[in-house]
Amino acid sequence: MKALTVIIERTENNYSAYLAEVDGVIATGHSIDEIKANIVNAITVLLEDCREYGEEIPEELKGDYSLTFKMDVKSFLDFYTGIFTKAGLERITGINQKQLWHYASGGRAPRPEQIIKIETALHKLGEELISINL
Template sequence: MEKLIINIGASKDHFGAYAENVSGIYAAGNTVAETKKDVLEAIRLIKENLPESQWPDIIKGEYSIEWKYDTQSLLQHYSGIFTNAALERMTGINQKQLWNYANGISKPRENVRRKIEKALHSLGEELITLSL
């Protein structure tokens, strides 16, 4: 199964997305959910309006979508779920610095971005193994 990689980024007034490994797939929305929906609509329009011979190879068969966020977009999107205090406990990164990342005041270095990603993946792995 092929993997379509979609990058999601935040700007001052909306979110935008583009396919990293396929040309011609772009989207935007006021929220990440709207942007994801617009990506699916862009794929649908390609399939509806172009002959199959002109479709990108990835979308001709079965494929999955990997949603790839920049740090600002990720922190904005999950701000209603994770407080900066919770993220500070998970990552060890100061709340004020997390706020700066979420609001585009500063961008984290690669090692800090990986630290945030590792903390969230660790939480996800823990949650997937629990039962009630």
């Protein structure tokens, strides 16, 4: 199964997404769920149009594929600003709040090691949360 990457970025009024491997597959939305639904719809429309007009289906969309969603740190911090405080993120990532503010404002891009640190902490938190039953 091929893994295709959906890149999600912050825009002025919402979030936009595009399929990295296939030109022209784009979507917008105000939430991750909306982006996911809209990008799947955009792929479906492209496949239907290719069939209807006798166009070649992009190789990446032939057969089975899965979608992986990727967001840059600035867009992530903006999207989840009402859920994660900088203090809370500092506790789970070990990255000080001042650095996180730089990343959130776009004033400074995190080094690859910092991105991995943030992603690892978030995945660990997700694993912990999913294991809890109330």
